[in-house]
Amino acid sequence: MNDIVEEIKTLKARRNAVILAHNYERAEVQDIADFTGDSLELARKATQVESDAIVFCGVYFMAETAAILNPSKVVLIPDETAGCPMADMITGDQLRELKAKHPGALAVCYVNSTAEVKAECDICVTSGNAERVMASLPKDKGILFVPDQHLGGYIAGRRGETYVLWPGYCPTHARLTAARVAAARAAHPGAPVLVHPECAKDVRDAADECLSTGGMCAYARKSDAREIIVGTEIGILHRLRTENPGKIFHPVDTSTICPNMKKITLDKVRDCLRDMSPRVTVPEEIAVRARRAIDAMLAI
Ligand code: 13P
Ligand code: SF4
DSSP: OHHHHHHHHHHHHHHTEEEEEETTSOHHHHHHOSEEEOHHHHHHHHHHOOSSEEEEESOHHHHHHHHHHOTTSEEEOSOTTOOOTTGGGSOHHHHHHHHHHSTTOEEEEESSSOHHHHHTOSEEEOTTTHHHHHHTSOOTTOEEEESBHHHHHHHHHHHTOOOEEOOBOOTTGGGOOHHHHHHHHHHSTTOOEEEOTTSOHHHHHTSSEEOOHHHHHHHHHHOOOSEEEEESOTTHHHHHHHHOTTSEEEESOTTOOOTTGGGOOHHHHHHHHHHTOSBOOOOHHHHHHHHHHHHHHHTO
16 A cells, blocks of 8 residues: 555656545545545635646546636546446436526536536536525526436525426435434434435435535534534545544445445556546537636636
């Protein structure tokens, strides 16, 4: 393990690269990253990078977002097959058809979407800023929210609004059930339950807080609770435990694993720095339009 960590450090310096990792990455990948965060934090970080290259340890849409925000930099993803099934649940053609059925409606996409879908949208949201962004939008012509029905339904419910929801969902968060939340509560009485807004409504209703992964990290830092129950992809437990050594974190369900996030390994990080490949690029015509939706979000 140490040999490969040294190899990565050497290559990173030679390539003048920075390593960004999502909170769901393998523990050893988070440990070699220069910055670990949620989708919003990583998108913001990608706009501040001064190095020549970014190694993005996460799923493809995240690396694509970094590439859109940083057209002059080399963005690498250690495994280009690390996709997000939810992002692939709506295509550009499907969104164009939906927009044609609702002329004038604003199109809002969760950042878990392809660049082509972002290019068709007025604004983007992440789980960390969705409520704030939705509060800023006019609603008189209607809102199309894609692709996550659960994040969209959660924000619509919080704000007492109605959106046209695309029926996409995250297969990993779909593993979490209200019964599992109840069982975790029974096993750890008094511990607050945090879940991700990608969870279904009955799971969200069974929880105390519904937060992005960055929101969960912030909650854990501030909370006086000694034990916290966490309902999201279990990669986040590494960060929570490292940052809060005096606290105990229990997953709602240990099988909540995103197989795509786990495709990124130290070997692949080393290989992509050595080969400067696979590189993530977005066709200029799509990137320019997708950037408008991402910039509109970052401005709020
Ligand atoms: P966060 O933005 O909360 O990190 O979520 C990203 C994601 O893919 C959740 O499944
Ligand atoms: Fe996509 Fe779900 Fe994996 Fe997040 S956890 S990257 S939404 S499949």
